[in-house]
Amino acid sequence: MRPRTRTIAALFWLFLASAANAQTLLVGVAAPISGPSAILGKQIEAGTGLAADANGIELKTVDDACTADGGAVAAREFAAAKVNIVVGFLCTEAIEAAMPILKDAGIPVITIGVRTESLTDRRAKTGWPVYRLGPRGDDERNAIASALTHLWQNELFAIIDDGTIYGREIVETLRAAAEQAALKPVFVDTFRPQLDNQIGMIGRLKKAGATHVFAGGDGDDIAIMGRDAAQLQAGIVFAGGENLRTPPGDVPYAVGTLMIALPEWADVADPKVLAAFDAKK
Structure with a gap:
C-alpha cells in the first residue's frame, strides 16, 4: 500500500x-x-x-x-x-x-x-x-491484491477468510485480481476464528499443497495458523492485511509472515x- x-x-x-x-x-x-x-x-x-x-x-x-x-x-x-x-x-x-x-x-x-x-x-x-x-477503505484490498498477484504468481497459494465482512471483502478482491491475472488458488475456504488451534485448517491447506496462504482475518488467528503450520511441518508462508498490526499476543507471528499495510x-x-x-x- x-x-x-x-x-x-x-x-x-x-x-x-x-x-x-x-x-x-x-x-x-x-x-x-x-x-x-x-x-x-x-x-x-x-x-x-x-x-x-x-x-x-x-x-x-x-x-x-x-x-x-x-x-x-x-x-x-x-x-x-x-x-x-x-x-x-x-x-x-x-x-x-x-x-x-x-x-x-x-x-x-x-x-x-x-x-x-x-x-x-x-x-x-x-x-x-x-x-x-x-x-480509502478499498485501498487496503487493492494493495493486497496487487502485491500478492505479483509476489505469488509462481506459487501454490490459497485464500481463506474468517467470514467477517472485512475478511470476505479482502479475499474477494484478491480472488478477482488473481483470476484477471490468470492465477488460480489451490484452495479457498472460510475458517472459524478465535480458536485455540487451527490444526484442521492447516491439515486441509497442507493436503491441497498450498505453500502460501492469504488469510483475511485477525492477527491472533494468523499467528496461531503460523504456529500450527510449523508444528505440522507444512512449510506455509502466511500473509494478512493491517489486522496483523496488533500488540504482541500469547502466540508470536511465524518468521516470514507478510503484512500488507501502511508503514508506521x-x-x-x-x-x-x-x-x-x-x-x-
Whole structure:
C-alpha cells in the first residue's frame, strides 16, 4: 500500500499558504475526546496543538465522541465560531452527521481517519466539501491484491477468510485480481476464528499443497495458523492485511509472515516533526 498519510503539521502549512492575507487562521478540530476512542482523540489534540504553535494558528477543538450526535453538535459549534476549515474526524457516523451542517456553513473538511469510500465517491452528488488524508477503505484490498498477484504468481497459494465482512471483502478482491491475472488458488475456504488451534485448517491447506496462504482475518488467528503450520511441518508462508498490526499476543507471528499495510508514521515522518513531539514528551 502506498504511504499517503501526512502529518497534520504539513496540512496546516498548506492552508497557511492559501490564507496568507488572513490575520489568523481558525481551524476547527473534531476529535473523540471522550468515549472508547479518547486515546486517539488525545493524539489528534497533541498533533494539532504542536502544528498550531509552530505556525501561528488558532484552534477550536470540539469533542465529536465518534457518534452521529457528537458530530452534529461539533459541526454546529464550528459553524457558530466561523472556523476557516475543520480537520479531524475518525468515525463515519460523526462526519456524516456533521457534513450537511458544515456544507451549509461553507466550511471545508479534511478527515484524517475515515476510510468509508462513499464519503468522497458521493461528493459530486452531496456537494460535501470533504477530503481525506488517510487511505480509502478499498485501498487496503487493492494493495493486497496487487502485491500478492505479483509476489505469488509462481506459487501454490490459497485464500481463506474468517467470514467477517472485512475478511470476505479482502479475499474477494484478491480472488478477482488473481483470476484477471490468470492465477488460480489451490484452495479457498472460510475458517472459524478465535480458536485455540487451527490444526484442521492447516491439515486441509497442507493436503491441497498450498505453500502460501492469504488469510483475511485477525492477527491472533494468523499467528496461531503460523504456529500450527510449523508444528505440522507444512512449510506455509502466511500473509494478512493491517489486522496483523496488533500488540504482541500469547502466540508470536511465524518468521516470514507478510503484512500488507501502511508503514508506521514514525518510520516515515519528517525528523523535525518527530523532534517536536519528543521535545513535548
